[in-house]
Amino acid sequence: MPRGVPKKVDRSLASLASLRRLPLYLDVCRQAEAEGLSIISGTVIAEQLGLEPIQVRKDLSLTGILGRPRIGYALRELIQRIEFFLRWDVSHSAILIGAGRLGQALLAYRDLRRYNFNILFAFDNDSQKIGMVIEGVKVYDIALMQEMLQKNPAEIAIITTPDYVALDVASVAYNAGVRKFWNFTPRRFRLPPGVLIYTESMLTGFSVLSVRDPTA
Amino acid sequence: MPRGVPKKVDRSLASLASLRRLPLYLDVCRQAEAEGLSIISGTVIAEQLGLEPIQVRKDLSLTGILGRPRIGYALRELIQRIEFFLRWDVSHSAILIGAGRLGQALLAYRDLRRYNFNILFAFDNDSQKIGMVIEGVKVYDIALMQEMLQKNPAEIAIITTPDYVALDVASVAYNAGVRKFWNFTPRRFRLPPGVLIYTESMLTGFSVLSVRDPTA
Known part of the structure; x- marks a missing residue:
């Protein structure tokens, strides 16, 4: 934790x-740092993301940081x-x-790993997939999930199964103590x-692309 | 278009x-209709989604619909x-x-199809994938993309390539007339x-799951 970070930030705000x-801000900052910068203004962050500077400053103030005016x-x-x-x-x-196409794509998503998101195990009911190691993560028989979760508690369960089993597999994980779910099914x-x-829906992106005018 | 829909709605609002x-509202409404209902209140929609009724009513008013109080x-x-x-x-x-794992998962995403999102062609540079038909969509050599787009204009280009080629392939699509991009790369x-x-980032879901308290 950096010097001067308040002991408590209020994340509920x-x-x-x-x-x-x-x-998004983190992305911009890490890229700026990689380019050798040591200072960045809210205005520059806002410009890169197409946001209002006041919005950026307000969001960043949640972290307790104090920017220096004009610097x-x-x-x-x-x-x-x-x-x-x-x-x-x-x-x-x-x-x-669910270690299908979408699940495998998530296992390969480097940015999640970079930010301390660690997928311990994958589960599937397809004998073709069980035993595979995908991006360093082994696929186990879903019948073992409850037992394995009880021995190795996990914070988050990612659901990338067909939608009609989403509730069933989530319930098993819930019974084994998981309290956060990242649902990629439309269910x-x-x-x-x-x-x-937290449900990801492809329809949100489509709604923005469908409605918004590129020339506006 | 239903009777009484105003000739113009102002989507820019x-x-x-x-x-x-x-x-999300559409999901809830279609499910309610499938269950045989013919009327739905803003409060019910709000409850199902964990939103404030006033928020729901305000959003729905964008479409020009008038709800009947208490009904x-x-x-x-x-x-x-x-x-x-x-x-x-x-x-x-x-x-x-990009017809890799993520691209293939999107081709299989039924909800997009249901709402008139039609993927005409897929492109890849992998000779193993070129010629494949995935969920009814054929994969072509990416070298043909510009020419095919000029003959068959497309509104949206979905980018599911490795991130280091995202700008290159988007530029080709841009030069062939595409003006809307759905970027699934971290770039x-x-x-x-x-x-x-419109950039999809897995980090947004992770930020919510990481920060929010399930018991709050």
């Missing part, structure tokens, strides 16, 4: 939209504070349920209270 | 967040108005650039003004 933007933010400190705020400075364990499902389910 | 929520919305009309607002009542043509790239680039 962050809106969903702010949470979604913070990784900007210390880049290394800003990176560390965003990572701290996002809890990406600590490891997050996950399992992947929206519910679990008892005290569970976080 | 929709915020990015509203655009992202409209497909709700006519379900069929609401579905039609959302689809009209999202332009999902007309066909959208797309090409897929953010720019094209001349008058282009819409």
